[in-house]
Amino acid sequence: QVQLVESGGRLMQAGGSLSLSCAASGRAFSNYDMAWFRQAPGKEREFVAAITMSGSTWYADSVKGRITISRDNAKNTVYLQMNSLKPEDTDVYYCAATFRGAPGDIKNSRRYAYWGHGTQVTVSS
Numbered sequence: 001q002v003q004l005v006e007s008g009g010r011l012m013q014a015g016g017s018l019s020l021s022c023a024a025s026g027r028a029f030s031n032y033d034m035a036w037f038r039q040a041p042g043k044e045r046e047f048v049a050a051i052t053m054s055g056s057t058w059y060a061d062s063v064k065g066r067i068t069i070s071r072d073n074a075k076n077t078v079y080l081q082m083n084s085l086k087p088e089d090t091d092v093y094y095c096a097a098t099f100r101g102a103p104g105d106i107k108n109s110r111r112y113a114y115w116g117h118g119t120q121v122t123v124s125s
Contacts, residue, residue, distance in 0.1 A: 002026045002114040004095045009119030012085050016123075020080040022095030022116060030073040031100050036080045037109055038091035039118075045094065047107040049080060053100045058107060063089075085123045092118040 008020040022034070035050035049069035050058045057069055068081040078095060096112035104111035 002029075002032065002097050004097060004114055004116035006093060006095045006116045006119040009093060009121045011122045011124065014085055014087055014123055014125050016085050017081070017083045018085060018121065020082070020093055020095075020119060020121070022078045022080075024076045024078070024095075024097060026076070028099075029076040032097045033100055033102065033106065034069075034071060034078040035096045035098075035106070035112060036069060036078075037094045037096060038089075038121075039094065040091050045109050046091075047109070048093070050106045051078065052106070060107070082121070085121075087123045087125045089121060089123050092120050094118045 003025040005023045012018055031053055033052045036048040037045045038048050039045040047060050048063055049067055051069045051071050066084045071078045095116040097114040098112045102111055
């Protein structure tokens with residue numbers, strides 16, 4: 001069982017930078033693939049970025065070059081560094097985890113067994 005707690009979301013101006021954190025419980029954090037998704041009211045949950053246990057990363061085309069995912073296994077934490085924020089980045093951001101080797105597309109939310117409660121990011125123009 002893994003519990004995830006996101007933090008760092010807040011109101012930002014367009015063009016600014018923001019770092020989100022996701023703290024995970026449990027001793028086997030390094031064995032989990034981690035990801036960030038985002039969701040606006042009434043919309044599907046959207047893939048943002050993922051990082052595997054080995055450190056390989058994937059990004060949605062809409063955020064490539066602006067967003068970086070990283071992890072610190074010693075701190076059981078995954079981060080999402082967001083730069084050049086845009087109003088369309090406004091969403092609730094969710095952290096997700098799944099044990100290494102789980103079947104399915106790393107960009108598909110159904111691959112992930114554990115989810116945090118989300119943190120709100122609002123970007124004003």
